[in-house]
Amino acid sequence: MSAYRTIDPATLPKHFDAPHAEERWDQQWQASGLHHYDPARPRHETFVVDTPPPTVSGSLHVGHVFSYTHTDVIVRQQRMRGLNIFYPMGWDDNGLPTERRVQNYYHVRCDPKLAYEPGMTFEPASSKVRSKPARLCSRPNFIEACNQLTREDEQAFLALWRRLGLSVDWRQEYGTINDHCRKVAQLSFLDLHAKGMLYNTHAPTLWDVDFQTAVAQAELEDRELDSTFNDIAFGVEDSAEEFVISTTRPELLPACVAVATHPDDPRYAHLVGKRAITPLFRVPVPIFTSELVDKEKGTGILMICTFGDQTDVLWWREQGLALRQIIGLQGRLLPVEYGTPGWESLDPAAANAFYAELAGLRADKARERVLAQLARPEAAATGREPPLRGQRAITHAVKFFEKGDRPLELVPTRQWFCRLLDRKAELLARGDEVKWHPAFMGHRFRTWTENLGLDWCISRQRYFGVSFPVWYRLDDAGEPLYDVPLLATPEQLPVDPTVTPPPGYGEAQRGQPGGFQAESDVFDTWFTSSMTPQISSHWQTDPERHAKLFPADIRPQAHEIIRTWAFYTIAKAMAHEASIPWHHVVISGWVVQRSETGNQKISKSKGSGQGGKKPIPPPHELLDTYTADGVRYWAAGARLGTDTAFDEKVPAGGKRLVTKIFNASKFVLAQGGDVHPVSTELDRAFAHKLLGVVHEATSSYDEFEFAPALRATETFFWASFTDSYLELCKVRARAEDDPVGRGSAISALRLGLSVLLRLFAPVLPYITEEVWSWAFAEQEGQPSIHKAPWPSAADFANVALPADPGAFDVAVAALAAINRAKTSAGVGVGRPIQRVVLAAREAELARLRPVLADVLAAARADGPTAEHVLEAREGLDEGAFEVAEVTFEPKPPKPGETAP
């Protein structure tokens, strides 16, 4: 007969040394290749994660820890199911956030006109340096600075991820600006172009005047601003009549090209077809009707300018209106001259005099100036009264670039677009094909797609990004021919067209008539990010790998980027391969901070500590205080898609759980003896109850819902395992005179601990691995718990069903009744009992008898002279036990004291 191998608790530390264990196990896992993807195994045995590449902007916050833990918990559970895990990590290092951070950190600005300066170095800028103008550098130098800083930032992220225990296969690491990702993005461009989905055009585009770049619809953000409705009188051509329009943007008056009213509005019907005369500039503009005009808004008649909003663009196109662009790329009013073609005026001299006061001003300053002008009588288009007739304060939503500080303008520029509007139905169908967790998040995708109003603008006038693999031929006059772009060949990629000439051309022809000119724009970062599944699968470069990794299984992400990352990724997979990019989207909520005014998101850009409450500590402090397992416990407690208010009590509870696991494990594994099967009724009933928890946790994980699984496991662990079962079987586990009962208890304790450790392992990788290594690694022949089989009915195959599945709960209830009696008598639960009378209904007493010996032992009512009486009392509730009478042994004297 074999005996259990035991541990000697004296050889273990008093408390779990989490920091050292975390470092030791992380190194062990890296060394053993535990997290490595095995390309030899087939697709159906593989679980593929399309990990979100975090934006490497330097600030790490608790929100990162939260959502990345979610993914890792899911991944670890899948690994224990025996699946071959593909879990990569990328760094989203290109794009505006990086440029902005580099500008601030090194106090530099990119000037694309400068020449590359080899050997230029970048140091963090001191406050002294910051007080001077920023250093200018060439585009290649600027990109070097970006690369330098992102490398540092990536190291900080990597260190955090490792400590948090993310079971990433670090061999699959990438940065979105690296050669591989640039190549995939450029291949995507070539494929979309070949499929006819791309076009470039010169048209009014959403433009950020600070960042000097176009932006896409998906990057818009509405902000409520205070504004003013200004009532301005217009004249009517060949008439003394006037009418009043309302506008929030009087500075666009010089760009007015038409006036519109509703077709059913009797107030202005007589004006339709005539020409209006603008005040100040006295420009005649057509008056027409449109269903889009709201009769109730303002005065019911409005001016159309190039361009105040999207509706202006629509009317401008439909009506073939004039283009009078006055807002320049930098957001200042451009010089114009009335009296020239396109700028007709009834009084060009006066118009030019007024406009001269405006030219060069920023839009906001121009607004004040125009309003001052409109208050002057000579501004009127007709009559003598000043045209400004009234002002009303309002608040209204204004479109901003989500990263920007000034309202967006609509400025005609040349941009590249990807056609999406004509494929909405297919996009919606793909969205339905994907399973969203939680399901209601699918609505966001649907709403966004249904309301899409613009094709995807994919070009950005920035520097640190992926280049277009495009050049344009120059005609004999040196003008670029945009309609027939020269494309790179796939073999050339990745390519920077500003450095490399197009196929068939020499560098000497750059910028020469008859030669070529590079496209200097870079891709929208989402153009690259939307390829993360293909970046990992090596789409178009490794078909075998691609087939094994695409589509992925899960896409974990946050809900605010459903319209960008999820949407564009679905669009790309649809366009390239008529496929979905992944089978499941798993959405994490936000970490929010409570405040008087409501909940605030812990923002990536703003950092924590908003809202006047105690700031949330940065991740490394949380890990120091609560250990990696404790912090993971906090994150794993949140249901998918649900926002969570950060409360330090929760990770503190996680740390407490870790300590409890440590101590309970020491106790269980210290119990030794000959091996016997689980046979005693109490042990069988305990095991049976645990099997129910296994089923519950497993079905939760089937839906990627780790929180209910953790909750069920934890509840059982505290209430049933440590507080109850350990107490109930403790005496028998040491009984020298009952080898069978003792062996049964020890087997059940070990089974319980083994199963519970494995149920906890995805959430608490460190403590579970630590305990596993003490005994189970050898016993089960599996060195790491993270590759041990996920608990199932197979673990209980050798445990016979209990005669009464509820016997365990009956025993717990009886013991609790005795504990109640001890507490109300003011004695400790460890005090031995002389005599106890336990009352319950006869049915309960019958169920108690098979487990009575364990209950009495746990209650210390099993001494040689102890008495117990079971008293049938039918008046009690079902399942209830009551102590009718109890007397205790006298308290033994403390050493040194004399007995009374």
Add this chain to the structure above:
RNA sequence: GGGCGCGUAACUCAGUUGGUAGAGUGCCACCUUCACACGGUGGAAGUCACAGGUUCGAGUCCUGUCGCGCCCACCA
């Protein structure tokens, strides 16, 4: 304006198909107990936002109202 989610103990949150309201923290009392005082036992604490409805029975289903958050639309 439309949609989605949320509203449960002082705080943070669970609550499966409708069947006597739960946990952790905090609070109170007691207990040194041979895994653990980073512990244990017990206790107090809720008009399940509000109002109707369906039902023998509603935190749960239906309708409406209020509050909070988010998504989308409007943006003259």
